[in-house]
Amino acid sequence: MPITENTADSRPEGFRPRILAFCCNWCSYAGADLAGTNRLDYPADVKIIRVPCSCRVNPVFVLRAFQRGADGVILCGCHPGDCHYTSGNYFTRRRMTLLFSMLDFLGIEKERTRVEWVSAAEGAKFAATMNDFVKTVSSLGKNRRLEDLRCRKE
Numbered sequence: 001m002p003i004t005e006n007t008a009d010s011r012p013e014g015f016r017p018r019i020l021a022f023c024c025n026w027c028s029y030a031g032a033d034l035a036g037t038n039r040l041d042y043p044a045d046v047k048i049i050r051v052p053c054s055c056r057v058n059p060v061f062v063l064r065a066f067q068r069g070a071d072g073v074i075l076c077g078c079h080p081g082d083c084h085y086t087s088g089n090y091f092t093r094r095r096m097t098l099l100f101s102m103l104d105f106l107g108i109e110k111e112r113t114r115v116e117w118v119s120a121a122e123g124a125k126f127a128a129t130m131n132d133f134v135k136t137v138s139s140l141g142k143n144r145r146l147e148d149l150r151c152r153k154e
């Protein structure tokens with residue numbers, strides 16, 4: 001797996017980041033749906049994957065996303081205490097804290113990963129979160145850490 005530095009050169013003009021958003025079925029996905037129903041804008045660079053619960057996201061999924069060229073990964077779930085499966089998001093919070101600090105150690109900036117709680121009634125929060133995340137990741141440029149060059153399409 002080739003490892004290269006993230007440099008200013010990795011930010012070409014008109015750079016559009018690849019963002020992967022894991023959204024739990026019961027809250028965040030419904031929040032994304034509400035954002036769409038209310039015609040709230042968020043960038044099309046965000047690709048949503050619906051999961052039954054945020055705790056369904058195995059840390060390997062996040063590593064695999066970066067390996068396959070994602071520039072940022074965000075996990076969205078129900079607010080603590082509101083998980084449809086009672087305690088799934090508590091596992092997510094613990095797991096992702098460990099994973100994100102390990103990724104930081106490997107050179108993937110902390111700003112490229114995020115966990116956010118978005119309820120089904122928070123369409124505006126979902127759109128604002130995605131806009132902010134895309135802006136942050138855009139300012140960091142292309143992620144070249146962990147990227148498997150065999151997966152690159154360009």
Ligand code: FES
Binds near residue numbers: 024028
């Ligand atoms: S069902 Fe939403 S975080 Fe568990």
